[in-house]
Amino acid sequence: MPNDVKTGSLAPDKKLKWVGTRPLRPDGVDKVTGRAKFGADFSLPGMLIGKVLRSPHPHARIKSIDTSKAEVLPGVKAVVTRDDFHDMESEFVPAGEMLVNYRDMVRNVMAREKVLYDGHAVAAVAATSNAVAKRALKLIEVDYEPLPHVIDVLEAMEPDAPLLHEDMITAGVEPAPDKPSNVAKVVEFAIGDVEAGFAQAEVIVERTFQTKPVHQAYIEPHACVASVSEDGQAELWCTTQGHYVVRGHCARLLGMDVSKIRVTASEIGGGFGGKTVVYLEPLALALSAKACRPVKMVMSRDEVFRASGPTSGAHMRIKVGATKDGRITAAEADLKYQAGAFQGSPVQPGAMCAFAPYDLENVKVVGYDVVTNRPKVAAYRAPGAPISEYAVECVIDELARKLGLDPIDFRLANAAKEGTRAAYGPKFGPIGLVETLQEAKAHPHYTAPLGPDQGRGVASGFWFNIGGETCAALNINEDGTAALMIGTPDIGGSRASLCMMAAEELGIDLDRIRPIIADTSSLGYTFLTGGSRVTFASGMATIDAAQDAVRQLCERAAKIWEIPSDAVEWEDGYAKPAGANAGDFEPMSLAEVAKVAGKTGGPIVGHAQINAQGAGPSFGTHIVDVEVDRETGRVTVVRYTVVQDAGKAVHPAYVEGQYQGGAVQGIGWALNEEYIYGEDGRLENPGFLDYRIPVASDVPMIDTVIVEVPNPRHPYGVRGVGETPIVPPMAAITNALADALGIRFTELPMSPPKVLEAIGEAAAGG
Amino acid sequence: MRYEAPETLDAAVALLAGADGETRLLAGGTDLLVQLRAEMIEPALVVDVKRIPELCAIAAEDGGFRIGAAVTGAELGEHAALKAAWPGVVEAAELIGSTQIQGRATLGGNLCNASPAADSVPALIAAGATASIAGPHGRRQAPVEEIVTGPGETSLAKGEIVVSFLLPARPPHSSDAYLRFIPRTEMDIAVVGVGISLTLDESGTCGAARVVLGAVAERVLLVPEAAEALIGTAVDEAALARLGEAASAACRPIDDKRGTKEYRIKVAAVLARRAAQIALERARRN
Numbered sequence A: 001m002p003n004d005v006k007t008g009s010l011a012p013d014k015k016l017k018w019v020g021t022r023p024l025r026p027d028g029v030d031k032v033t034g035r036a037k038f039g040a041d042f043s044l045p046g047m048l049i050g051k052v053l054r055s056p057h058p059h060a061r062i063k064s065i066d067t068s069k070a071e072v073l074p075g076v077k078a079v080v081t082r083d084d085f086h087d088m089e090s091e092f093v094p095a096g097e098m099l100v101n102y103r104d105m106v107r108n109v110m111a112r113e114k115v116l117y118d119g120h121a122v123a124a125v126a127a128t129s130n131a132v133a134k135r136a137l138k139l140i141e142v143d144y145e146p147l148p149h150v151i152d153v154l155e156a157m158e159p160d161a162p163l164l165h166e167d168m169i170t171a172g173v174e175p176a177p178d179k180p181s182n183v184a185k186v187v188e189f190a191i192g193d194v195e196a197g198f199a200q201a202e203v204i205v206e207r208t209f210q211t212k213p214v215h216q217a218y219i220e221p222h223a224c225v226a227s228v229s230e231d232g233q234a235e236l237w238c239t240t241q242g243h244y245v246v247r248g249h250c251a252r253l254l255g256m257d258v259s260k261i262r263v264t265a266s267e268i269g270g271g272f273g274g275k276t277v278v279y280l281e282p283l284a285l286a287l288s289a290k291a292c293r294p295v296k297m298v299m300s301r302d303e304v305f306r307a308s309g310p311t312s313g314a315h316m317r318i319k320v321g322a323t324k325d326g327r328i329t330a331a332e333a334d335l336k337y338q339a340g341a342f343q344g345s346p347v348q349p350g351a352m353c354a355f356a357p358y359d360l361e362n363v364k365v366v367g368y369d370v371v372t373n374r375p376k377v378a379a380y381r382a383p384g385a386p387i388s389e390y391a392v393e394c395v396i397d398e399l400a401r402k403l404g405l406d407p408i409d410f411r412l413a414n415a416a417k418e419g420t421r422a423a424y425g426p427k428f429g430p431i432g433l434v435e436t437l438q439e440a441k442a443h444p445h446y447t448a449p450l451g452p453d454q455g456r457g458v459a460s461g462f463w464f465n466i467g468g469e470t471c472a473a474l475n476i477n478e479d480g481t482a483a484l485m486i487g488t489p490d491i492g493g494s495r496a497s498l499c500m501m502a503a504e505e506l507g508i509d510l511d512r513i514r515p516i517i518a519d520t521s522s523l524g525y526t527f528l529t530g531g532s533r534v535t536f537a538s539g540m541a542t543i544d545a546a547q548d549a550v551r552q553l554c555e556r557a558a559k560i561w562e563i564p565s566d567a568v569e570w571e572d573g574y575a576k577p578a579g580a581n582a583g584d585f586e587p588m589s590l591a592e593v594a595k596v597a598g599k600t601g602g603p604i605v606g607h608a609q610i611n612a613q614g615a616g617p618s619f620g621t622h623i624v625d626v627e628v629d630r631e632t633g634r635v636t637v638v639r640y641t642v643v644q645d646a647g648k649a650v651h652p653a654y655v656e657g658q659y660q661g662g663a664v665q666g667i668g669w670a671l672n673e674e675y676i677y678g679e680d681g682r683l684e685n686p687g688f689l690d691y692r693i694p695v696a697s698d699v700p701m702i703d704t705v706i707v708e709v710p711n712p713r714h715p716y717g718v719r720g721v722g723e724t725p726i727v728p729p730m731a732a733i734t735n736a737l738a739d740a741l742g743i744r745f746t747e748l749p750m751s752p753p754k755v756l757e758a759i760g761e762a763a764a765g766g
Numbered sequence B: 001m002r003y004e005a006p007e008t009l010d011a012a013v014a015l016l017a018g019a020d021g022e023t024r025l026l027a028g029g030t031d032l033l034v035q036l037r038a039e040m041i042e043p044a045l046v047v048d049v050k051r052i053p054e055l056c057a058i059a060a061e062d063g064g065f066r067i068g069a070a071v072t073g074a075e076l077g078e079h080a081a082l083k084a085a086w087p088g089v090v091e092a093a094e095l096i097g098s099t100q101i102q103g104r105a106t107l108g109g110n111l112c113n114a115s116p117a118a119d120s121v122p123a124l125i126a127a128g129a130t131a132s133i134a135g136p137h138g139r140r141q142a143p144v145e146e147i148v149t150g151p152g153e154t155s156l157a158k159g160e161i162v163v164s165f166l167l168p169a170r171p172p173h174s175s176d177a178y179l180r181f182i183p184r185t186e187m188d189i190a191v192v193g194v195g196i197s198l199t200l201d202e203s204g205t206c207g208a209a210r211v212v213l214g215a216v217a218e219r220v221l222l223v224p225e226a227a228e229a230l231i232g233t234a235v236d237e238a239a240l241a242r243l244g245e246a247a248s249a250a251c252r253p254i255d256d257k258r259g260t261k262e263y264r265i266k267v268a269a270v271l272a273r274r275a276a277q278i279a280l281e282r283a284r285r286n
């Protein structure tokens, strides 16, 4: 079996029946039969179709918008523009792993003074059919004054660059600049004294790197149906990673009471962070409120690429110094991330993560958040980290080779451990980086022979993971089955994992528990599916809710037996008299207690409402072999192994799925994915033909090794696992190419033309 | 938009000839439906040709094969005799899209969509295929290289339909091959494509060859200079090097999102050499 599970020393000694097994997921049959309802699958009687008019310009002032012709077209029931949205105060609020600003958000969902990127929404219509809606869009007259635009991050930082926001003064610099620029913010994290550190170094590597924006490339486009009644009550069905967050954003943008919006999350066909923000939802609600009819909106793939996601492209400088015996003495990074049209790139987490895998005394990281005429970036799997850690892990590899050290040994010599203080502040608790490095080194892959034109690379990666506000409810049914209500949309198999934890606590069979993702009016506020938090945080809430139900079950048994409730124990699905009363009564099963609940106090429901704390960071180490076609520049990934710490793999198959999926997305990022803009500032590849994510035949079977160093803050030791796997691939592949060709690539993607050119230059002695 | 699915060629030609406005044929629809949905075209009439028997058959003829223009890639791949005689044509057709696309995509659609990167076209031209065309003024035959004139442009007159392709009989020691370069392994569009057909004499010397390049100009190019590099040689290293040079020299590509000029020119030489070697190996076995 290629996929092993390695258990760490802290594993709970409790014998587990469900946690750690691989049952089929409860949502599986619906998904493979096509029964599952995704965003575009909802329909309502009388429903209208909504469509968005989008800017053809990368940057232009909107002089006027005339919708009068569209409004009188038969079949058009509503038209909305900037005039239908109130302006908002500038205010940053946390949303997932990113911050949002409502002043920017209202402008991103509907352009106000200016359009800031090709694809920026300028108007929306709702009509009785798709064809009428499309015709109506053509009748809307927008008078634009085109302005010079800027796409590249370094060009955007030039003093004479076209300004996206005439009032943007760089935050985080003292004294504040007196002129506006495209640099929204500068962040800095430092410990020790880097100059002194570099003075001690015997070998220093310094390089600059560039990455391109890449899209989350979820297969399901954004889609929703909104229905607002005459009295202002709204229902919204949408594909999202967090329906409570959608509700909150829509309430703010539309000036509605939160209680008047009920949001139901559909099944979700991928999100990867890109479905943590709103695009269509406020427009659909505004159109529906105007038309008093339900409105359905679905993005085309072209719209998804032009107007949603992606993550930042960046320009970075990394410098790391070490002594000859392999101890890093100083590390420095400048990170310039482009944010798209509005500030809020993930440069801050990128800066925090850059050197997080290492135990360093002298570190300085400076990050710049830069606006450009591209779609506003959204979170993408470990937002910011894959970019900065890519650059750092390439430099670490080069340094190891210069020192004549094995790259894994070099990492081990500098690896962060329990007690290491990270450059961004906190001290790590128990973490598994060392274990992943040791497992990688011991893995047969690491020493397998390589063929001609092949090379091997390794890289490590880190992501924080988060907890946060979470509710769960567990209804004990009259026949002894249970319904689990959770508020985090299931993207990676979480319904299965959460039910497994509930089954473990209740001591009943897994198939007796049926999960649902509750709508926003049925369960308390629950933060979104992101930050690798669901198995951890919704898991904790589920366990709490199950323990609450168990407490009630014990009380009911105590009542029946007429003994104190603390004299009843719960064991393997049975209430048992304990202590002085042990053996006095026949144990009662959950089903038996549930059956008579009506006579012992009414329904039994376990509840939990928590703010989950203590998320454990996850580290991973990847090994990859590539083969290069020296005549065409094509790079083929021939073998790939992911080693990562899961804390505890509740459902190992779905943990492996996360590892494999992250590696595959990373392979795309490394080799082919990029946004291509023309001179005119328009996106030239808004589709999967020319935006090349890997297809199945592009990647080998990704091997996985699950390391388990338990997170002491979770009852089963769970850490998040969803994001870390996308961090190491870009550097691992770059390092493998260096091994194969002796060429250090410093730009992503390493597409065939670039690889061939570099091979040509190297042959010419360049 | 009107949709018709006639059962005879005459009816189809009459529909097209009598139509006002833009018309399109629907074979597999794998180009047409994409273009309709993207609103790139708004035809007044769409004529489905899949019910016309002549367009849907593969038959032996004069020692060669006649292939209906609406035969799918999957059907070509299942035809053992055709595959043995023209492995390059079949492998080119089978490269189109994925399993799902293969069930629909046709040679007629691939040709008449008139993309310079169409995969089966270099292989058909290298094979010396002739198109049989029906129109309001009767039938005509034309070499495949004369059909496409530029991106999205063909020499077909109003009302004309490509009915079938004739692949000629094969002399002994003949074979063909098609190779394309794409950044992925599937579901992509050729950055460069090369089709080569050649015939060896008893001594193993190349007596006849056709070399065709795709995706390196505004249309697919038949390159006689590249064929001449092979003819009269044993297709040895020196001949292959000259073939590569001639292929590169014939390219007149553009820089675009799918590849730079320099890249296409370099890779054309590489693929030409590799395709010639494959065709050579196959011809030696025949």
Ligand SMILES: Cc1cc2nc3c(=O)[nH]c(=O)nc-3n(C[C@H](O)[C@H](O)[C@H](O)COP(=O)(O)OP(=O)(O)OC[C@H]3O[C@@H](n4cnc5c(N)ncnc54)[C@H](O)[C@@H]3O)c2cc1C
Pocket: B023, B024, B025, B026, B027, B028, B029, B030, B031, B032, B033, B034, B049, B069, B070, B095, B096, B097, B098, B101, B104, B105, B106, B107, B108, B109, B110, B111, B112, B113, B117, B118, B119, B120, B160, B161, B162, B163, B187, B188, B189, B190
């Ligand atoms: C996912 C996907 C992947 C693809 N991959 C590839 C690929 O790898 N390589 C490649 O070359 N192409 C590829 N294509 C494009 C397309 O599949 C091919 O060009 C295919 O051969 C078109 O054939 P069709 O029968 O579907 O044509 P249709 O879409 O039915 O027709 C295409 C055009 O040809 C005209 N036409 C069709 N038949 C005739 C006829 N008999 N006479 C005159 N005119 C006619 C039609 O009017 C229309 O304009 C891909 C398409 C998709 C959607």
